[in-house]
Amino acid sequence: MPINIKNLSCIYSADTPFEVRALDGISLDIGAGEFIGIIGPTGSGKSTLVQHFNGLIRPTQGQVLVDGRDLADKTTDLRAVRQNVGLVFQYPEHQLFEETVFADVAFGPKNQGVPEAELRERVHEALALVGLEPEGIVDRSPFELSGGQMRRVAIAGVLAMRPQVLVLDEPTAGLDPEGRDELLAQLGQLHSGSGMTVILVSHSMEDIARVATRLIVLAGGKLVADGPPRTVFTQAKMLTDIGLGVPQVTELMLALRERGYDVPAVALSVEEACATILELSYRGEQR
Amino acid sequence: MSMLKNVTIGQYYPGDSVVHRLDPRTKLGLSVAFIVMLFVVKGFLPYVWLAALVLLVAQIASVPLKVMMRGLKPLTFIIGLTFLLHVFTTRGGVTLWQLGFLRIDSHGLAQGAFLSIRLIMLVVATSLLTLTTSPIALTDGLEHILSPGAKLGLPAHELAMMMTIALRFIPTLIDEADKIMRAQLARGADFETGGLIKRAKNLLPLLVPLFVSAFRRADELAMAMEARAYRGGKGRTRLKELQYTSSDFWAYCLSGLAFVAAYYLGRWA
Numbered sequence: 409m410p411i412n413i414k415n416l417s418c419i420y421s422a423d424t425p426f427e428v429r430a431l432d433g434i435s436l437d438i439g440a441g442e443f444i445g446i447i448g449p450t451g452s453g454k455s456t457l458v459q460h461f462n463g464l465i466r467p468t469q470g471q472v473l474v475d476g477r478d479l480a481d482k483t484t485d486l487r488a489v490r491q492n493v494g495l496v497f498q499y500p501e502h503q504l505f506e507e508t509v510f511a512d513v514a515f516g517p518k519n520q521g522v523p524e525a526e527l528r529e530r531v532h533e534a535l536a537l538v539g540l541e542p543e544g545i546v547d548r549s550p551f552e553l554s555g556g557q558m559r560r561v562a563i564a565g566v567l568a569m570r571p572q573v574l575v576l577d578e579p580t581a582g583l584d585p586e587g588r589d590e591l592l593a594q595l596g597q598l599h600s601g602s603g604m605t606v607i608l609v610s611h612s613m614e615d616i617a618r619v620a621t622r623l624i625v626l627a628g629g630k631l632v633a634d635g636p637p638r639t640v641f642t643q644a645k646m647l648t649d650i651g652l653g654v655p656q657v658t659e660l661m662l663a664l665r666e667r668g669y670d671v672p673a674v675a676l677s678v679e680e681a682c683a684t685i686l687e688l689s690y691r692g693e694q695r
Numbered sequence: 696m697s698m699l700k701n702v703t704i705g706q707y708y709p710g711d712s713v714v715h716r717l718d719p720r721t722k723l724g725l726s727v728a729f730i731v732m733l734f735v736v737k738g739f740l741p742y743v744w745l746a747a748l749v750l751l752v753a754q755i756a757s758v759p760l761k762v763m764m765r766g767l768k769p770l771t772f773i774i775g776l777t778f779l780l781h782v783f784t785t786r787g788g789v790t791l792w793q794l795g796f797l798r799i800d801s802h803g804l805a806q807g808a809f810l811s812i813r814l815i816m817l818v819v820a821t822s823l824l825t826l827t828t829s830p831i832a833l834t835d836g837l838e839h840i841l842s843p844g845a846k847l848g849l850p851a852h853e854l855a856m857m858m859t860i861a862l863r864f865i866p867t868l869i870d871e872a873d874k875i876m877r878a879q880l881a882r883g884a885d886f887e888t889g890g891l892i893k894r895a896k897n898l899l900p901l902l903v904p905l906f907v908s909a910f911r912r913a914d915e916l917a918m919a920m921e922a923r924a925y926r927g928g929k930g931r932t933r934l935k936e937l938q939y940t941s942s943d944f945w946a947y948c949l950s951g952l953a954f955v956a957a958y959y960l961g962r963w964a
Contacts (some may be wrong), residue, residue, distance in 0.1 A: 424762070425709055464877050487883055495881040503878040505903035515900065519883030551907070565882060 409475045409492055409572040409605065411438040411461055416470035418456055418629075430456040432629040434470070438607070440572070443599045445620030445637070446609045449651040452626040454609045455498070458575045461607070462486075462493035491520055494571030498578045500562035501555065509535075509553075509561050510546040516569040534568035535561070539594055556587040567598075573605040574598065580615055592619050617641070617655045617676045625652070641674045657681040664688075708826040713942055714756035715827050719836030721943040725950050726824045732954050733813055733820075736961035742812055744957050748950075749820055756827045766822035767815060774814050781807035830862040839937055852928025860916070868909060875904045 418431040430453045438444060448454050459465045460472050463479045463486040472479040474489050497503065506512035513531045522530060532542040538560040545553075550561055563579065576595070580588040596619050599606045610616050616623065616637070623640040625633035627650040633640045641647070644654045644662055653659070657675040661684070664671050669688060675681040709715075714722075732745065753763055767774070781803055788801035825833065838855035845851045876886065879900045886897055 459877065462881060464880060487885075490881055490883060495878075497874065497878045497881070500878065502908055503875055503882075503900075503904050505900045505907075515879075515884075516882035519885065569883065 412473040414471040441603045443621045444607045445616035446624045448626035453629040462490045493573045494566040496566050496576040501558035504550040513565045513568050530568045534564040538564045575607040577609045613655045638674045707829045712756045718943045719832040741957040741961040778807040778811040834859040
């Protein structure tokens, strides 16, 4: 399900002293099955942009096409769009409200009109996708779970709608390193297993470098870079200037190059950096 | 979604005018005096005079008319109802229009218009106060005005603190509600269609998380305040002492004169 954005701008609190230009002339095409990372410093318009993807914010200037449907058009059925483009907000556990985990996860599909008989299957499938054992948890209250579990239940609530595009706004914020690694791994599996388009919003370079195949960088409401992580991270100076920086391992590679070592400019993971350095020292021994 | 953004009461419109810099006690006092004047004077002429006064102050404070009028929007219904009730129920003067038991008299029309204008002026004048005074300054002023009551057992500081906190959290809770609403909309929730009961039921996915978060916030705030050794008003000093200046003196004098003029304008007309 492609999403095409043309020259999109968005202004909050227009005509008041609080006026903010949150998005400024963004053009972007997202193809089916991509794994995209959107990064940018706080206030760069990331959250505003992703809320345009499912019509929570109607475009006022510019155009947003989801699967060819124009979201500015008043006759477009936004609920159908929202069913296909699942959006997981920041701290999604704050939206839990039902008495049981089952009822909460079933909320989305129920609104879609999924028959009762199928709900069980949907809920169990969604919980399994986020790595929770359905049997043990469906009858518990979502409010007695741990923070990490609540987050997964909330994400399952969106997955139960079987969206074709999954957008997650800072899904790892506030999780411990282990929880973060697990969640990112599960997102990777979701993407490779079901061919779902996954769009991950974050300001953490480390997170995004590991999983995304394409990076979109926003700063001050403008799109400043768009491409594979390897290409984007070569612009280390620009990324540092807008307050983002590059992953620590890329920084290490750059520092090595500065000292005259012949290494690639970008490393995306610790393993990769490790292999490069090992090779370097091996070559050094041979000399 | 956007409907939650339209709450103007208590919305500060920042600026650096004489009006903004006046002592909050002055502005509170003059606003109360203005409201009293609205009820004391009779006739259209003094109302025109008072309206001109409000517009003048708004001009000095450089608050756009559009922003001031925003506060009226939620009250359109009440103002309209007041107008219609008086138009149809007040008898006297010349009968202008009649259909069955419905009758409009000239006195009714005048009375309806008069009371609607009074309501509009009430709202506009009070929103001028809140637009030019930050909530913190407002509660500070209120605490000062109420502090003599402390001897009679009135918890002035606690009341002011409660108001400050409540005002402080209105935008936060609106933001929070907005966020939860969007999250539930993304899950296919429906807040806009259906009958009254269905709509009330549909609000549950919004209200439950909102209450949960409000309680969590209250708890965290109480903790944070205690961690910084907050213990109420006793022996508390302030960073910014309220201080009357010469502009306050002039504001009292000029407004006093204007109010007296309004009173005699009403007597004379």
